Amino acid sequence: MFKSNESNWNGGPKTWGARGSASATIAAGLVFENISHDYEGVPSVRNLSLSIAPGEILCLLGHSGCGKTTLMRIAAGIERQSAGRVLINGKEIAGPQTFVPPERRGIGLMFQDYALFPHMTILDNVVFGIKKLGKEAASAAALTALRRVGLADYADDYPHALSGGEQQRVALARALVPRPGILLMDEPFSGLDKRLRDSVRDETLAVIRETRATCIIVTHDPEEAMRMGDQIALMRRGELVQHGTAAELYNNPADLFAARFFSELNQIEGNVTSSGVETPLGIVASSGMNQGSADVCIRPQGILLGRAGLCGVRGRIQSKRFVGEVDLLTIIVEGLDQPLQARVRAGCEWEQGMDVGVTTDPKDVLVFPRS
Known part of the structure; x- marks a missing residue:
C-alpha cells in the first residue's frame, strides 16, 4: 500500500457514482464485428471480431503498431472503421449507416499521458469529466471520486505538484466519475517506474472491480496483461492471434508468435x-x-x-x-x-x-x- 503522498486508497464508499452515491456502474457489453481500419491505405486493423462481456476486464496485448490502440479509439468513437460494426449491449453504435458520437456512448477514456490540464486544480480536472450536473453537485461528485483514490487532500493542488502515480490516479478518478459502462485505458502504467507500477496497477484494478465497469486495457507487457485481465486478446499486424484467459494463452498458445510473447x-x-x-x-x-x-x-x-x-x-x-x-x-x-x-x-x-x-x-x- 502507498505511504505518505502515495496514500492508502481504501477509504471512502465501496462504490460511487456521478452524484457521489454508493451505487455501482451498470457495466455494458462491447462487441467488435469484422472491424477493418486503415491509415491512408495502410491497414491497421484487419477483419477483427471480438466480444467483451459486461463487467469483464480485457487486456489488448501486442507490440507497438499492431492496431490495439486503433481498436480502442474505434470503440471510443475517436476513429471510424472502414468496415464492420461496433455494438454496445447489442445496439449498433458504429457501422455502415450508424455513428454515435463519443460523448453519447457511455465510454470513459484514460490516455497514456493522463491528459491532465496543468492550469486546473486537481478537483477541477476531475470535474471536467462531469457534463450533466450543476457546479455544486459536480464538485461534490469529483471530491468523492478523489477521496476514493486517496487524493481528496490534494484537491486544490495542481498536477505538477503530484507524482506520476498520483497523476495516474487523478486521471482514473476523472474517467470513472461519470460512471461509464465501459472504461478504455491506453498503456496507463507505462510512464511509471517499476517501484510504483505494481502498486498502482493493483490498486487501479481494485477500483475498477468495485465500480464494476467493463474495461479494456491496452498494453505491450504480457505480465501486466496476465495480472490484470480476465481475458487477453493478443494482436499482431492488425489481426487477432488468440483470445482467452492468461492460462489458456500461456499453456496452449495458438502459434510460435503467441508462445514467444509469454516466455523465453x-x-x-x-x-x-x-x-x-x-x-x-x-x-x-x-x-x-x-x-x-x-x-x-x-x-x-x-x-x-x-x-x-x-x-x-x-x-x-x-x-x-x-x-x-x-x-x-x-x-x-x-x-x-x-x-x-x-x-x-x-x-x-x-x-x-x-x-x-x-x-x-x-x-x-x-x-x-x-x-
Missing part, C-alpha cells in the same frame, strides 16, 4: 514420426501432428539436469549467472546449433564446465508445425 524459449528443429518428435534431446510428444518438420520450443525452466551418463543426453555447462532467485545456465549439447538456456534454483550444485545429463519437462515443451 529454446527453439530446436524436430522431425515428426509415428512415435513422436525426434530431437537431439530425445523424443517428445507430437500432439497428433502430421509427419514432417516441427519447431520444438522448451521454456528455460523446462530444461532438467541430472548426473552425466545417468539420464538424458550429455551436455556441458558453458556459463552460470546468478540473477537473484534463479541461476541462468548456458548448456552446450551435441547436435544443437545454439546452446540451451536453463533456469534453475539459485545456489544449485551445477557449475561452469560440468558435464550433465539433459532432459525436458513435458509441461514446458511446445511443438508447432515448422513454417
Whole structure:
C-alpha cells in the first residue's frame, strides 16, 4: 500500500457514482464485428471480431503498431472503421449507416499521458469529466471520486505538484466519475517506474472491480496483461492471434508468435514420426501432428539436469549467472546449433564446465508445425 503522498486508497464508499452515491456502474457489453481500419491505405486493423462481456476486464496485448490502440479509439468513437460494426449491449453504435458520437456512448477514456490540464486544480480536472450536473453537485461528485483514490487532500493542488502515480490516479478518478459502462485505458502504467507500477496497477484494478465497469486495457507487457485481465486478446499486424484467459494463452498458445510473447524459449528443429518428435534431446510428444518438420520450443525452466551418463543426453555447462532467485545456465549439447538456456534454483550444485545429463519437462515443451 502507498505511504505518505502515495496514500492508502481504501477509504471512502465501496462504490460511487456521478452524484457521489454508493451505487455501482451498470457495466455494458462491447462487441467488435469484422472491424477493418486503415491509415491512408495502410491497414491497421484487419477483419477483427471480438466480444467483451459486461463487467469483464480485457487486456489488448501486442507490440507497438499492431492496431490495439486503433481498436480502442474505434470503440471510443475517436476513429471510424472502414468496415464492420461496433455494438454496445447489442445496439449498433458504429457501422455502415450508424455513428454515435463519443460523448453519447457511455465510454470513459484514460490516455497514456493522463491528459491532465496543468492550469486546473486537481478537483477541477476531475470535474471536467462531469457534463450533466450543476457546479455544486459536480464538485461534490469529483471530491468523492478523489477521496476514493486517496487524493481528496490534494484537491486544490495542481498536477505538477503530484507524482506520476498520483497523476495516474487523478486521471482514473476523472474517467470513472461519470460512471461509464465501459472504461478504455491506453498503456496507463507505462510512464511509471517499476517501484510504483505494481502498486498502482493493483490498486487501479481494485477500483475498477468495485465500480464494476467493463474495461479494456491496452498494453505491450504480457505480465501486466496476465495480472490484470480476465481475458487477453493478443494482436499482431492488425489481426487477432488468440483470445482467452492468461492460462489458456500461456499453456496452449495458438502459434510460435503467441508462445514467444509469454516466455523465453529454446527453439530446436524436430522431425515428426509415428512415435513422436525426434530431437537431439530425445523424443517428445507430437500432439497428433502430421509427419514432417516441427519447431520444438522448451521454456528455460523446462530444461532438467541430472548426473552425466545417468539420464538424458550429455551436455556441458558453458556459463552460470546468478540473477537473484534463479541461476541462468548456458548448456552446450551435441547436435544443437545454439546452446540451451536453463533456469534453475539459485545456489544449485551445477557449475561452469560440468558435464550433465539433459532432459525436458513435458509441461514446458511446445511443438508447432515448422513454417
